[in-house]
Amino acid sequence: MKLTVIGCSGSFPGPDSPASSYLVEHEGYRLLLDLGSGALGALQRHVDLLDINAIVLSHLHSDHFLDLCPYVVYRRYHPAGPAQRIPLLGPAGTHDRVAMAYDPAARSGLRDVFDVSKVVAEERELGPFRLRFERVNHPVEAYATRVEAAGRSLVYSGDTGASEALVELARGADVLLCEASFVDGPDLPPNLHLTGREAGEHASKAEVRRLLVTHIPPWTDAEQVRDEAAAAFAADTELVAPDAEYEV
Ligand SMILES: [Zn+2]
Ligand SMILES: [Zn+2]
Secondary structure, three states: EEEEEEEEEEOOOOOOEEEOOEEEEOEEEEEEEEOOEEEEEEEEOOOOHOOOEEEEEOOOHHHHHHHHHHHHHHHHHOOOOOOOEEEEEEOOHHHHHHHHHHHOOOOOOOOOOOEEEEEEOOOOOOOOOEEEEEEOOOOOOOOEEEEEEEEEEEEEEOOOOHHHHHHHHHOOOOOEEEEEEEOOOOOOOOOOOOOHHHHHHHHHOOOOOEEEOOOEEOOHHHOOOHHHHHOOOOOEEOOHHHHHHHEE
8 A cells, every 4th residue: 555645744734744644545545544734735736636535533633634624615616516425534523523613603514525433443444445443642532543455554643642552553564654743851741642762662562664753743853753763663764754655
């Protein structure tokens, strides 16, 4: 499967990257993991927006879902006519939260655009992909996602503090796309985000093949986060960048 980084800026869009969004493709099926602020523009560099087949939201923070609002406009008001509904998976309350962000006065909701269902910690198939989710450690309901196809596996952490559930979900994966929002230091807020070192430790414990470090906020020193991650994980470790493509 192919992974394309649409946006990887942590917590808010930066000067060089939208907030979180990743495109995963296999056999012509296009799955989006998150659609954070700024990502809808960049996504058009890689795919026709009508060709997205499904969207999975890790959680309902604005840097992970807010560009669903302009995406509603695109699908609902397209000059060629309203687009087909596509599956949208997310935490409890996804429909109402996105609908409120789109237009609190609209009564009709977004069910003409999205077939919304709640992420559950069970296997789920979408096109050629088998998905599995685990609840991770963040102030709101948040999930890590494991995507498998053709014997390969990609695990996306979403946002999380230190999490045994993430280690278990990522066990033996080919790629762990893992957030690291902090450089190591004293007095970091607990149960919120990982440091580079912690991302490396999670990758190491899970014995993944490759660690892709993401979700570094613009106010954080990305090189330092990468160095801390690489020091804690003996195998391939790299920082992702917008528009980067990976064969998983
Ligand atoms: Zn985030
Ligand atoms: Zn978050």
